[in-house]
Each structure stands twice: as structure tokens, then as C-alpha cells.
Amino acid sequence: MPSLPLSSQLINLFAALLLLLAFAMLTQRRILSLINLFALQGFVLVLSTGVVAYSTHQTHLYYSALLTLILKVLLLPWILHRLIRALNVRWDVETLIDIPATMLIGIVLVIFAFNLATPISQIAGTITRSTLGIATASILLAFLMMITRRKAVSQVIGFLAMENGLFFAATSATYGMPMVVELGIALDVLIGTFIFGVFFFHIRETFESLDIHHLEKLKER
Amino acid sequence: MSITSGIVFQVLQSVLVVLIAPLMLGWVNQCRAWLQNRSGAGIWQPYQVLNKLFHKDAVLAHNASSLFRATPYILFGCMWLAVGIVPVLATSLPFAPAADVIALVGLFALARVFVSLAGMDIGTSFGTLGARREMMIGFLAEPAMLMTLFTASLISHSTSLVTIVETLAHRELVIYPSMAFAAVAFLMVLLAENARIPIDNPATHLELTMIHEAMILEYSARHLALVEWAASLKLTAYITIGIAMFLPWGIAQAGDWAGLLIALAVLAVKLALAGAGLALLETISAKMRIFRAPEFLGTAFMLATLGMLIHFLLEI
Numbered sequence: 001m002p003s004l005p006l007s008s009q010l011i012n013l014f015a016a017l018l019l020l021l022a023f024a025m026l027t028q029r030r031i032l033s034l035i036n037l038f039a040l041q042g043f044v045l046v047l048s049t050g051v052v053a054y055s056t057h058q059t060h061l062y063y064s065a066l067l068t069l070i071l072k073v074l075l076l077p078w079i080l081h082r083l084i085r086a087l088n089v090r091w092d093v094e095t096l097i098d099i100p101a102t103m104l105i106g107i108v109l110v111i112f113a114f115n116l117a118t119p120i121s122q123i124a125g126t127i128t129r130s131t132l133g134i135a136t137a138s139i140l141l142a143f144l145m146m147i148t149r150r151k152a153v154s155q156v157i158g159f160l161a162m163e164n165g166l167f168f169a170a171t172s173a174t175y176g177m178p179m180v181v182e183l184g185i186a187l188d189v190l191i192g193t194f195i196f197g198v199f200f201f202h203i204r205e206t207f208e209s210l211d212i213h214h215l216e217k218l219k220e221r
Numbered sequence: 222m223s224i225t226s227g228i229v230f231q232v233l234q235s236v237l238v239v240l241i242a243p244l245m246l247g248w249v250n251q252c253r254a255w256l257q258n259r260s261g262a263g264i265w266q267p268y269q270v271l272n273k274l275f276h277k278d279a280v281l282a283h284n285a286s287s288l289f290r291a292t293p294y295i296l297f298g299c300m301w302l303a304v305g306i307v308p309v310l311a312t313s314l315p316f317a318p319a320a321d322v323i324a325l326v327g328l329f330a331l332a333r334v335f336v337s338l339a340g341m342d343i344g345t346s347f348g349t350l351g352a353r354r355e356m357m358i359g360f361l362a363e364p365a366m367l368m369t370l371f372t373a374s375l376i377s378h379s380t381s382l383v384t385i386v387e388t389l390a391h392r393e394l395v396i397y398p399s400m401a402f403a404a405v406a407f408l409m410v411l412l413a414e415n416a417r418i419p420i421d422n423p424a425t426h427l428e429l430t431m432i433h434e435a436m437i438l439e440y441s442a443r444h445l446a447l448v449e450w451a452a453s454l455k456l457t458a459y460i461t462i463g464i465a466m467f468l469p470w471g472i473a474q475a476g477d478w479a480g481l482l483i484a485l486a487v488l489a490v491k492l493a494l495a496g497a498g499l500a501l502l503e504t505i506s507a508k509m510r511i512f513r514a515p516e517f518l519g520t521a522f523m524l525a526t527l528g529m530l531i532h533f534l535l536e537i
Contacts, residue, residue, distance in 0.1 A: 012396070015398075020527070023523065100515055107523060107526050110530055114533065130534060
């Protein structure tokens with residue numbers, strides 16, 4: 001194997017960390033740790049975007065990294081922390097996930113994503129092209145997390161993690177999206193979190209629980 | 222390299238590892254004692270225990286079969302063979318081509334089968350319970366171990382441990398994300414396979430949660446001494462496999478006497494650090510419920526598999 005330049009090695013390392021964190025979030029039972037993992041994933045994303053920006057001299061990527069730092073490492077985790085404190089679910093533990101089975105499904109998803117991304121990354125000309133598979137895998141893993149979770153808060157964290165994966169995919173395939181699109185998405189995610197926050201209170205007021213399976217019953221009690 | 226010097230190196234390494242294995246265990250225990258604010262029994266304590274046990278008369282149950290009596294010798298032989306294959310001090314030893322990493326895992330499995338059978342041989346409930354638990358841990362840990370070894374094999378294009386060490390030790394420093402994953406997975410397997418703390422407590426006797434101690438409860442005197450010695454050899458073998466795969470620098474070539482001295486010093490430092498690290502890890506973590514063990518080892522398997530997949534994606 002010809003040895004890669006240091007920046008590529010660092011990007012690959014951060015990509016691997018991102019995938020590891022996606023798995024950690026998938027199998028984490030505690031809501032508090034889930035939020036911290038989400039913040040950590042955002043931080044790794046910032047670092048990797050920074051390295052890509054430095055090695056390709058794309059100035060707009062620095063702004064993307066800064067935006068990610070403010071939004072996904074500081075603001076969103078802070079909002080989520082406040083939310084779970086207000087909802088009094090800070091120490092909640094989700095008991096109903098079968099972790100070994102979820103991990104096996106996760107590994108299958110990773111294999112699928114890697115196979116899916118290989119032909120695409122052969123066409124792409126960026127130095128980050130080999131990480132496209134990892135980006136796809138983290139999107140799918142976040143999706144799996146949204147499917148397997150029953151509590152509303154962890155589903156929202158899954159949604160936000162999916163956005164992390166999409167951002168990483170954009171960085172690795174085409175060095176990020178245009179700034180307008182990125183700002184739009186950032187605003188969407190922020191507003192989305194606020195709306196979800198309001199929804200949490202409504203769900204709890206109606207069903208006295210955040211378990212979204214109550215929403216499947218259509219009859220009035 | 223002449224054949225004689227190769228054989229001399231082989232004998233030297235095998236004898237040395239057998240002799241320092243109890244010291245390794247003593248060092249880990251001593252570090253644990255220091256971390257827990259106890260004065261500890263000293264690093265030579267395992268030798269004194271072995272000495273005491275060898276001077277006692279063995280007691281056997283009436284219904285013990287010859288399997289029960291043969292197991293300590295088989296166990297000790299397996300572990301001794303394992304440390305003969307692992308390149309601890311030098312590479313290209315004459316013994317090394319005899320077995321690759323897969324055979325090494327098979328050797329550990331053989332030892333496990335015999336110790337489990339011996340645990341069930343007497344027919345006590347504790348022995349059977351320990352044997353069943355051991356088999357459960359084993360069947361979960363082995364795939365994770367194999368996946369870890371395969372990741373290293375993929376990088377060096379060989380399943381022979383000697384080739385892995387030589388490829389990894391003599392190339393420029395490259396960050397391998399896959400090896401980082403494999404290292405964490407290997408550490409988790411090491412803890413599980415050697416009955417260390419998140420899975421089993423090595424200091425426990427007569428507790429309902431014990432695994433390894435439950436199987437060897439019926440052994441006494443020289444049999445017990447051999448079983449304990451084999452356990453410390455197994456720990457040393459796993460640590461040296463870990464060193465060979467993840468920190469291979471400083472190993473000597475067979476027949477290179479000047480390199481041997483450096484290799485000895487480097488090995489001593491690495492083993493001391495590994496033992497202290499193991500003690501630290503055991504002090505900061507709590508023992509898991511036995512039903513969480515599949516989760517723990519499932520995570521190890523997942524990490525090792527991810528390492529392999531990432532190797533295909535990023536490092537080819």
C-alpha cells in the first residue's frame with residue numbers, strides 16, 4: 001500500500017471515529033450519554049471538516065466547520081440538555097433494545113453502505129472520497145436508531161445524527177454544499193429541534209409518557 | 222542464521238516466558254494493590270504460592286477420572302506451546318512456522334475444552350456451572366479474537382504471527398484506523414479470556430459469580446499449581462500477542478545476540494507497562510452481571526469487524 005499524506009490519514013481516522021460514535025449512539029441506553037455522544041460526534045465532524053479545509057484550501061469549509069461547532073457541538077446539545085431537564089427524563093434508561101441484535105444489523109448496514117459507496121467514490125476526485133462509505137453508513141445507522149428507539153427524545157437525536165452523516169457525506173463527496181444550502185439546513189435543524197421540543201411536552205401531557213408507541217392508538221381514552 | 226542458534230533462541234524464549242509468567246501475575250496484583258491503597262503481597266507472591274502447592278499432597282475425589290488428573294498437564298502444555306509460537310523475544314524462530322494465528326486460537330480452545338470437561342468431571346454443581354459459563358464466554362470471545370487477528374493479517378497479507386510482526390515493525394509509521402479498532406477489541410477479548418474484572422473477578426473464591434475459579438475448585442496441590450501457572454502463562458501469552466501485533470518495535474532476529482539484549486530490555490518495559498495498564502483498567506471498572514457479558518463481547522466482535530471493514534474501505 002502506498003502511504004497516504006498525513007492529512008488523508010487524519011481524515012480517515014476521524015471518519016473511523018465518526019462511525020464508531022454512530023455505533024456507540026446506536027447501542028447507548030442512557031439519554032444523557034446519548035446527548036454527550038451526539039455532541040462528541042459533532043466535534044469530530046468539526047475536526048475532520050477543519051482538516052479537509054486546511055488540506056484543500058477551501059475557505060468556505062472553515063465557515064461550515066464553525067457553523068457546525070456552534071450549532072451541533074454547543075447549541076443543540078445545550079437545548080437538548082435543557083429539554084430533558086425540563087421533561088425530567090435526565091436519568092431515563094431505555095430498556096427495550098436488544099443490543100447484540102442491533103449491532104449485527106448495524107454491521108450488515110455498514111457492509112451494504114460500503115458496497116454502495118465504492119463505485120461512487122471511484123468517480124469522485126476529492127481526497128476525501130474513500131470516506132463516502134462511512135458517511136453513508138452513519139446515515140443508515142442513525143436511521144436504524146430512529147427505527148429501534150421508542151422514546152421521542154432519542155428518536156430526535158437519531159434524526160440529528162442523520163443530519164451529521166449527511167453533512168459528512170457532502171464534505172467527502174464534493175467538499176461541502178453551497179453556503180446558502182448549508183445555512184438553510186442549519187436553520188431547519190434548529191427550528192426542527194424547537195418544534196420537537198414543543199411536541200415532547202404535548203406528547204407527555206396527553207399520554208403521561210414519552211413513549212411514542214402511544215401515538216399508534218387512534219381511539220380516545 | 223544457523224539452526225543451532227535458532228534452537229538456542231527458541232529454548233531461551235520458552236524457558237524465560239515460563240519463568241516470568243508468575244512474576245507478571247504478581248506485578249499485576251501488586252499494581253492493583255497499590256491502586257487500591259493496600260500494601261500488597263509483593264511481586265514474588267505467585268512463586269511462593271506455587272512452591273507451597275508443589276510441596277503439598279494432592280487430594281482427589283473418589284469419582285475423579287483420569288481426565289481430571291491429566292487436564293493440568295494438558296493445560297500447562299497447551300499454554301507453554303502457545304508462548305513458544307508467539308514471537309516474544311525474536312522473530313523467525315524454528316518453532317514459529319509450526320502454527321499460525323488460527324492454530325493459536327485453536328490451541329487456546331483445546332485448553333478450554335479440557336478445563337471445562339475437568340470442571341464437570343467430578344459432578345459438583347459449582348464445576349458444571351463454571352464450565353458452562355466458560356463455554357459461553359469462550360464461544361463469544363473466539364470470533365472476536367479471530368476477527369482481530371484477521372485485521373492484522375489483512376494488513377500484512379499473512380496469517381503467520383512472525384510475518385505480521387515483521388511487516389508491522391519494519392515499516393514507516395502510518396495511522397491505521399483499522400488497527401486501533403482491532404486493538405480495543407483485542408483488549409476486551411483479553412479481559413474476558415483471562416477471567417479479569419469486567420467479566421470475572423480473579424480474586425474471588427466461593428462466590429456465585431465466579432467462572433474460572435468455579436471450574437478448578439476441586440483441584441489441589443501440584444494439580445492446582447499447574448493450573449494456576451497455566452493461567453498466568455495464558456495471561457502472559459495474550460499480552461505478548463497484543464504486544465506483537467500492536468507494539469512490535471524492538472524485537473530481535475533469531476541469532477542476533479546484540480539485538481537480544483535490547484529486545485529483553487524493551488520487552489521488560491512493555492510488559493511492566495501492560496501489567497500496570499491492566500491493573501488500572503481493572504481498578505476503574507466494575508464487574509458486570511454475567512448476562513451483560515454477551516453485550517460486552519458482542520461489542521468486541523463488532524469493533525473487530527468494523528476494523529476489518531474499514532481496512533477494506535480506507536487502507537487499500
